[in-house]
Amino acid sequence: MILERTNSALFDPIPLDQVHTNGRSKFERIDCGRVFRIPSGLSVVDPDEGPEKRGIQINYQAPADSVIYNFVPQLEILEMNKSDLSPDYRATCCFRCFKPGTLPARNSNVNDIKSDQGCHLKGVMGKNLSINGVDIKKLLRCSGCRVVNYCSLSCQLQDWNEFHSKECTYLKDYLKKYSMVPSTTEVLVNRILLKYKSNSLFKLQIDMLTSHLEVLEDEVYRGHVEHLQVLEQGQHILERFSNVSSKYAEDLTLLKRLVLTVFVNSTVMYNEFLEPNGLMFDSFFALINHSCEPNILVIFQNGKLSLKSILDIKPGTELTTNYEFTNLPTALRKLNLRSRFFFDCQCPLCLSPIDRMLAVQCASCGTIAGSFDLAEKIGSRNQLKMVDGFQRKGRACLKCSSEFPETFDNISTMFQNCLSTFIEDAQTYQVANRRGYIDNEEHLVKLLGSNFKILSLASAAKYIKLIQMLQQCAMIPNNFYLESLLLNLVTDYFSESTDQITFTRLGLLESFNELQNKKENEVIRVFQKSHILKSIALNLLNLTEKLSKSSNQTKVQESYEEWFHLESQAIIALSSFYFSLQGFAQVSNQQFGVVKQHFEDMAVAGFTNSVLLLELLGSTNWFLESWSNLKFQLILQKLSLLLKVPQLSLDFSTQYYNDISNINLVGSNFSKRISQYLRQRNISITPQIVRTPTEISQFEIVESDHPKWLRQGVADCLSIPVSSSYTLLPQYLRLP
Numbered sequence: 001m002i003l004e005r006t007n008s009a010l011f012d013p014i015p016l017d018q019v020h021t022n023g024r025s026k027f028e029r030i031d032c033g034r035v036f037r038i039p040s041g042l043s044v045v046d047p048d049e050g051p052e053k054r055g056i057q058i059n060y061q062a063p064a065d066s067v068i069y070n071f072v073p074q075l076e077i078l079e080m081n082k083s084d085l086s087p088d089y090r091a092t093c094c095f096r097c098f099k100p101g102t103l104p105a106r107n108s109n110v111n112d113i114k115s116d117q118g119c120h121l122k123g124v125m126g127k128n129l130s131i132n133g134v135d136i137k138k139l140l141r142c143s144g145c146r147v148v149n150y151c152s153l154s155c156q157l158q159d160w161n162e163f164h165s166k167e168c169t170y171l172k173d174y175l176k177k178y179s180m181v182p183s184t185t186e187v188l189v190n191r192i193l194l195k196y197k198s199n200s201l202f203k204l205q206i207d208m209l210t211s212h213l214e215v216l217e218d219e220v221y222r223g224h225v226e227h228l229q230v231l232e233q234g235q236h237i238l239e240r241f242s243n244v245s246s247k248y249a250e251d252l253t254l255l256k257r258l259v260l261t262v263f264v265n266s267t268v269m270y271n272e273f274l275e276p277n278g279l280m281f282d283s284f285f286a287l288i289n290h291s292c293e294p295n296i297l298v299i300f301q302n303g304k305l306s307l308k309s310i311l312d313i314k315p316g317t318e319l320t321t322n323y324e325f326t327n328l329p330t331a332l333r334k335l336n337l338r339s340r341f342f343f344d345c346q347c348p349l350c351l352s353p354i355d356r357m358l359a360v361q362c363a364s365c366g367t368i369a370g371s372f373d374l375a376e377k378i379g380s381r382n383q384l385k386m387v388d389g390f391q392r393k394g395r396a397c398l399k400c401s402s403e404f405p406e407t408f409d410n411i412s413t414m415f416q417n418c419l420s421t422f423i424e425d426a427q428t429y430q431v432a433n434r435r436g437y438i439d440n441e442e443h444l445v446k447l448l449g450s451n452f453k454i455l456s457l458a459s460a461a462k463y464i465k466l467i468q469m470l471q472q473c474a475m476i477p478n479n480f481y482l483e484s485l486l487l488n489l490v491t492d493y494f495s496e497s498t499d500q501i502t503f504t505r506l507g508l509l510e511s512f513n514e515l516q517n518k519k520e521n522e523v524i525r526v527f528q529k530s531h532i533l534k535s536i537a538l539n540l541l542n543l544t545e546k547l548s549k550s551s552n553q554t555k556v557q558e559s560y561e562e563w564f565h566l567e568s569q570a571i572i573a574l575s576s577f578y579f580s581l582q583g584f585a586q587v588s589n590q591q592f593g594v595v596k597q598h599f600e601d602m603a604v605a606g607f608t609n610s611v612l613l614l615e616l617l618g619s620t621n622w623f624l625e626s627w628s629n630l631k632f633q634l635i636l637q638k639l640s641l642l643l644k645v646p647q648l649s650l651d652f653s654t655q656y657y658n659d660i661s662n663i664n665l666v667g668s669n670f671s672k673r674i675s676q677y678l679r680q681r682n683i684s685i686t687p688q689i690v691r692t693p694t695e696i697s698q699f700e701i702v703e704s705d706h707p708k709w710l711r712q713g714v715a716d717c718l719s720i721p722v723s724s725s726y727t728l729l730p731q732y733l734r735l736p
């Protein structure tokens with residue numbers, strides 16, 4: 001990127017070859033192990049080779065799932081500002097001992113919060129939060145800055161002695177000057193500055209960490225700034241420091257380095273609901289390099305950080321963690337790493353010829369055949385514009401050379417058409433039914449055959465084609481990127497639709513609108529929704545198939561109505577479950593009531609608790625395949641809320657990570673745990689859950705609430721005896 005005009009006063013242009021750091025040549029021999037207090041069993045790799053090479057290695061054999069190191073980071077800053085991604089942690093958590101929320105933080109159900117003994121409970125403020133006349137304990141607010149809150153006097157005193165006495169005026173002045181509080185990054189920089197000045201070992205550590213300041217200054221010097229965003233953000237922060245107080249003027253050179261050090265070396269913390277809740281910095285941790293296929297997982301729990309092995313790690317192996325979302329296509333991952341961390345990732349995943357996030361299955365030979373060509377898509381959305389050099393890949397299978405039949409655009413168009421047809425058909429049927437047109441077989445056949453749009457529904461070809469196409473883009477369990485693109489397109493379509501009545505009936509419109517209006521964490525929320533779409537499509541296919549078959553059968557009317565009812569309810573159940581899942585963490589009590597009502601309505605409509613549970617379990621299985629077990633904890637909490645049973649909890653484990661990074665190893669463990677849980681509480685589920693050794697872990701049902709003719713149909717479809725089990729939604733709807 002060419003720098004046309006930059007206010008670079010804060011970043012003096014210095015050519016790289018003239019740079020020296022604090023009078024010491026850049027990588028002077030210092031005993032890194034001692035300076036960074038490397039724990040025993042670990043050591044620094046290539047300490048003298050510069051930031052690209054230096055890292056941490058393990059010197060013993062670490063089996064998978066073992067804790068390598070537990071520690072309290074040097075600095076942790078509670079998220080300062082409320083945002084779409086982050087609830088108001090500053091107002092609701094102790095600034096000193098903040099722990100990741102033990103309940104969904106976003107507008108959590110007050111009753112649940114009240115029953116919780118954790119810090120988060122004490123952290124919840126506000127007049128509205130009194131239950132049955134009893135006020136929830138309010139936080140102690142610092143009377144100086146009036147910005148930060150503490151759960152107890154002891155926390156307040158500890159924080160005062162260590163930092164806050166020297167930070168209080170800064171926060172107060174900042175608030176006065178800008179009518180807002182500083183960002184979490186700024187508070188972290190300020191605390192690093194304070195510690196830097198008072199602790200000589202910390203100072204040495206900071207001086208030795210990577211900031212990429214020299215690279216940035218060199219870019220400015222040459223007038224060709226690749227890292228413009230970093231430069232601008234850095235300048236912005238420095239300007240604010242100098243505007244808030246003149247006392248920072250003498251520290252500006254140092255601050256400049258500290259700001260960049262924080263950009264490169266700080267880490268966003270997440271609570272167990274994957275909501276970012278702050279920033280942490282630790283010099284030892286900052287030495288760990290990145291890989292998109294890392295061997296350790298970082299877990300934040302109760303203010304502590306735990307490094308756990310994901311795989312068996314051999315002695316002498318470098319430890320790697322991932323800095324980025326691994327669910328992005330390679331090009332985007334690399335771009336993000338390059339722009340924020342100044343390096344080209346060369347991990348096996350980035351070097352692989354097939355981008356797993358855009359991978360497709362070859363319809364002929366069944367292998368992962370290559371990556372989708374999304375070159376035309378990238379660039380059409382703002383956030384993707386930067387990926388100019390995205391390789392246009394051929395549309396042929398690498399193994400058998402057969403061509404992929406469809407472009408991504410075709411799939412999305414087909415998807416929209418199918419959905420719109422379905423909506424129209426469903427509405428036509430409703431109207432016909434209401435007007436009593438379908439009072440006998442003859443009428444129904446007429447309806448199916450000619451007068452109405454159901455004709456198109458009866459022809460399954462379109463849906464079958466759609467499913468084939470969806471299957472192609474769903475070869476890799478978490479084909480996140482493709483699916484979210486698909487979802488965006490479909491969401492756009494829905495928002496334009498005028499067919500409100502049927503949408504409302506299907507409980508979809510609000511949810512899609514909600515999705516559009518709220519710019520939620522796209523990675524998490526959109527991801528979930530893409531699965532709903534697939535499940536809807538699969539349901540539609542089966543409905544269509546059955547309709548086309550049943551139109552030739554006797555007793556059509558009965559089957560049709562029964563089937564339609566069942567399937568539309570299934571669609572509602574499945575979709576509303578997903579929607580309510582993601583909604584739970586953010587909805588108000590009132591909205592929660594609506595969701596609950598929805599479930600109750602479903603039960604009344606014939607979806608007994610057992611079926612509902614089964615739906616939940618089936619859905620949970622999907623979640624396990626698709627997202628982390630951190631989310632799964634949330635699901636269990638919701639399940640227990642729905643069932644009014646005590647809260648469930650699961651231990652953290654590296655299995656979470658396996659799910660996140662698509663390794664997909666663990667579904668069955670959790671199915672066992674759920675069934676155990678249900679058994680313990682004497683909750684019976686009519687369709688028995690059994691597990692069979694299938695490639696992808698699936699739940700199967702032995703007894704089904706489905707009508708006999710449908711069971712027969714499914715058995716035919718899957719070429720299995722009618723008495724045998726068949727797989728639960730949505731897998732059973734797949735064509736053989």
Ligand SMILES: C[S@@+](CC[C@H](N)C(=O)[O-])C[C@H]1O[C@@H](n2cnc3c(N)ncnc32)[C@H](O)[C@@H]1O
Nearest residue numbers: 051052054210264265286287288289290341343
């Ligand atoms: C948090 S630091 C990691 C420790 C760093 N290697 C050091 O010695 O200070 C992040 C920086 O390390 C380098 N880095 C991390 N992972 C890397 C990788 N996989 N390949 C090349 N450089 C990497 C980049 O310069 C990045 O900005």
